[in-house]
Amino acid sequence: MFDEVKGFAVTMKRLFRPNVTINYPEERRLMAPRFRGLPALRTDPETGEALCVACGLCARICPTSCLEMHVIPSEEGDRELGEFILRAGRCMFCGLCSQVCPVDAITMSGEYELSVMDRDGMIYTKIELAAIGAQLPNWWESGSGEFDGVPDAWAGTKSGKNLLHIP
Ligand code: SF4
Numbered sequence: 124m125f126d127e128v129k130g131f132a133v134t135m136k137r138l139f140r141p142n143v144t145i146n147y148p149e150e151r152r153l154m155a156p157r158f159r160g161l162p163a164l165r166t167d168p169e170t171g172e173a174l175c176v177a178c179g180l181c182a183r184i185c186p187t188s189c190l191e192m193h194v195i196p197s198e199e200g201d202r203e204l205g206e207f208i209l210r211a212g213r214c215m216f217c218g219l220c221s222q223v224c225p226v227d228a229i230t231m232s233g234e235y236e237l238s239v240m241d242r243d244g245m246i247y248t249k250i251e252l253a254a255i256g257a258q259l260p261n262w263w264e265s266g267s268g269e270f271d272g273v274p275d276a277w278a279g280t281k282s283g284k285n286l287l288h289i290p
Pocket residue numbers: 162181184185186187188189190213214215216217218219220221
């Protein structure tokens with residue numbers, strides 16, 4: 124009997140609180156600042172070129188070997204990034220790649236809507252990753268730095284309403 128009363132009390136307590144559900148996808152919750160979505164490549168805002176210097180550290184540290192890069196000779200006789208492939212189906216969003224990158228060229232984006240109709244859709248190329256990375260350049264600062272203005276950066280990036288605090 125006491126349990127029933129306790130349960131009823133909880134129901135009554137919750138009855139007058141605001142809803143905790145939202146109408147996704149019309150409404151979207153603002154993700155936590157350290158949310159780790161799809162890894163993305165950052166680009167130089169002036170040239171549009173990927174910041175990646177093709178050192179290969181991210182591919183080496185990746186526990187699931189889902190990063191692949193093709194290095195080509197540059198015009199200056201050095202080496203530069205040719206292609207950069209992310210097999211997102213294998214990615215476990217650990218963020219190690221973004222933490223190890225010496226030039227912050229790869230970052231964990233806020234992208235989480237990744238469903239596709241076939242497996243090829245899970246393979247992202249350099250251009251696709253750079254397009255995602257270009258949306259918000261400061262999502263993730265080496266995995267340990269301060270977050271500046273992330274909530275502002277998120278605001279208005281998705282259609283519909285962003286909700287930071289759900290009571
Ligand atoms: S987040 Fe982790 S699993 Fe995904 S690409 Fe980076 S290192 Fe690999």
